[in-house]
Amino acid sequence: MRSFMPPLPVDAQLPELLAALSASTRCVLEAPPGAGKTTRVPLALLEAEWLAGRSIVMLEPRRMAARNAARYMASLLGEDVGRTVGYRVRLDSRVGPATRIVVVTEGILTRMLQDDPELSGVGCLIFDEFHERSLHADLGLALALDCQEGLRETLRILVMSATLDAASILALLERNFSGPVPSLRSEGRAWPVETRYLPPARADRPLERDVAEAVRRALREETGSVLVFLPGVGEIRKVEALLQDIRSDTVRLCPLYGDLSLAEQDAAIAPLPSPLRKVVLATSIAETSLTIEGVRVVVDAGLSRTLRFDAGSGMSRLVTGRVSLAAAAQRRGRAGRTEAGVCYRLWHEGEEPGMAAHARPEILEADMAPLCLELAVWGVAHPSALRWLDEPPEEGVRQALALLRGLGAVD
Structure with a gap:
C-alpha cells in the first residue's frame, strides 16, 4: 500500500507521460530541480500496460543518489528497499525476486547491457540527470538505442534531465526513428x-x-x-x-x-x-x-x-x-x-x-581506450557505428585503438 505522497510539480505531467510512452518507445522529460521526477516517474510507470510485468531500470550518475532514490521510493510504497524497489551499485546490491524498479549506477548499466544485449526482462530504461553527461551515460544511451533498433523494438527509453539541451537530445533520438519523439516539460519546485x-x-x-x-x-x-x-x-x-x-x-x-x-x-x-x-x-x-x-x-x-x-x-x-x-x-x-x-x-x-554555460561532456575529455574496449565487447569496431550526442574525438579513438591492438586486447 502506498503511503501519503505530498504533491509535486511533476505529478501534473504524469498522465501525459504515460500516454506518450504508450504511443512511442522514446520520450524526453525536462524537469528542473524539485519537480520530483526521480522518485515519482518510475512509480507512476509501474502499472503501465506496455510494461507487461517487466522491470524498470533507472540510471543514476552517483551511488549515493541511487541508494537514496530507491530507499525513498520504497518508503512511499510502505516497503523495505529490495522488495518492489531496489538498487544495484558497485559493491552493494539490494534486489529480490519481486523487484520491479532497479536504480543502478552507470557502470552497472553497461554490464547489464553487455551481459544481456536484449535486456529481456526490462521494459523501460530511464536515464536520469542526463545533463551530467558522464562517459558511461553517453555509452549506455548509445548501446540502449542500438539494442532497441536491432533487438527490442518495444523497449521504452526515457531521458530525464534538469538542464537538458532538449533540441540536441531530440535530434539524436529521432534519427532512424519512425516519427517525432515526445518531449515534455515540468515546472520545478524551489523556494527563493x-x-x-x-x-x-x-x-x-x-x-x-x-x-x-x-x-x-x-x-x-x-x-x-x-x-x-x-x-x-x-x-x-x-x-x-x-x-x-x-x-x-x-x-x-x-x-x-x-x-x-x-x-x-x-x-x-x-x-x-x-x-x-x-x-x-x-x-x-x-x-x-x-x-x-x-x-x-x-x-x-x-x-x-x-x-x-x-x-x-x-x-x-x-x-x-x-x-x-x-x-x-x-x-x-x-x-x-x-x-x-x-x-x-x-x-x-x-x-x-x-564562465562556461555547461561543463564539457566527459566523452570529449576522457581516455577513449575503455570506451573502445566496451564497444569491441558489444561487437562494434569503431564508435562511428553507433549514434552519440557528441561524437568521440577521432584522434583519441585512433590512439585508443592503437593501444588496444598493441596490448592484444582487440584484433
Whole structure:
C-alpha cells in the first residue's frame, strides 16, 4: 500500500507521460530541480500496460543518489528497499525476486547491457540527470538505442534531465526513428534563494581559509544547516580541520564524498532535530538528485575537479577548474529545496559572464581506450557505428585503438 505522497510539480505531467510512452518507445522529460521526477516517474510507470510485468531500470550518475532514490521510493510504497524497489551499485546490491524498479549506477548499466544485449526482462530504461553527461551515460544511451533498433523494438527509453539541451537530445533520438519523439516539460519546485557574493580578499590566500570564514559568517547570519561545495577530499579535510572549534552540542561537521562508508554518507544527509545544525562539507556529489534535510544555506567555492585525458602523455589527470553556470545554479538550488535560503558564492559577480554555460561532456575529455574496449565487447569496431550526442574525438579513438591492438586486447 502506498503511503501519503505530498504533491509535486511533476505529478501534473504524469498522465501525459504515460500516454506518450504508450504511443512511442522514446520520450524526453525536462524537469528542473524539485519537480520530483526521480522518485515519482518510475512509480507512476509501474502499472503501465506496455510494461507487461517487466522491470524498470533507472540510471543514476552517483551511488549515493541511487541508494537514496530507491530507499525513498520504497518508503512511499510502505516497503523495505529490495522488495518492489531496489538498487544495484558497485559493491552493494539490494534486489529480490519481486523487484520491479532497479536504480543502478552507470557502470552497472553497461554490464547489464553487455551481459544481456536484449535486456529481456526490462521494459523501460530511464536515464536520469542526463545533463551530467558522464562517459558511461553517453555509452549506455548509445548501446540502449542500438539494442532497441536491432533487438527490442518495444523497449521504452526515457531521458530525464534538469538542464537538458532538449533540441540536441531530440535530434539524436529521432534519427532512424519512425516519427517525432515526445518531449515534455515540468515546472520545478524551489523556494527563493538570495545570492550573496564573497570574493576572496587576497588572491594568494588559501581557498580553505576563505571557505571556513564564509561558513562562520553563514552560521552567524542565518539559521538552518549549511552545505559547502568544495572541489575534492583534500580541501574538505583542510576546511574540516579549520572548523574544529565550531563543533558543539548544536553544530555538527559532516564530510560527504563518494568514498565514504555508507554509514558516514547516511550521517551527512540524515535529518537532525531542532535546534541541531549541520555543516556538510561536500564534493559535487551533492549537486543533483539529493536533498539534505534542514539545509537552507549553501557556501559554494566555485570549483570542481574532473578527470581529463592528456593525449601527449597518454595519461589521465585530475584538473581543478571553475564550475559552469549550470553547475553553479544546481548548487545554489540546494538552498531552496525545503524553504527559502541563501547562497554564498566565493567569487565576483562580474566573473559570471566569462564562465562556461555547461561543463564539457566527459566523452570529449576522457581516455577513449575503455570506451573502445566496451564497444569491441558489444561487437562494434569503431564508435562511428553507433549514434552519440557528441561524437568521440577521432584522434583519441585512433590512439585508443592503437593501444588496444598493441596490448592484444582487440584484433
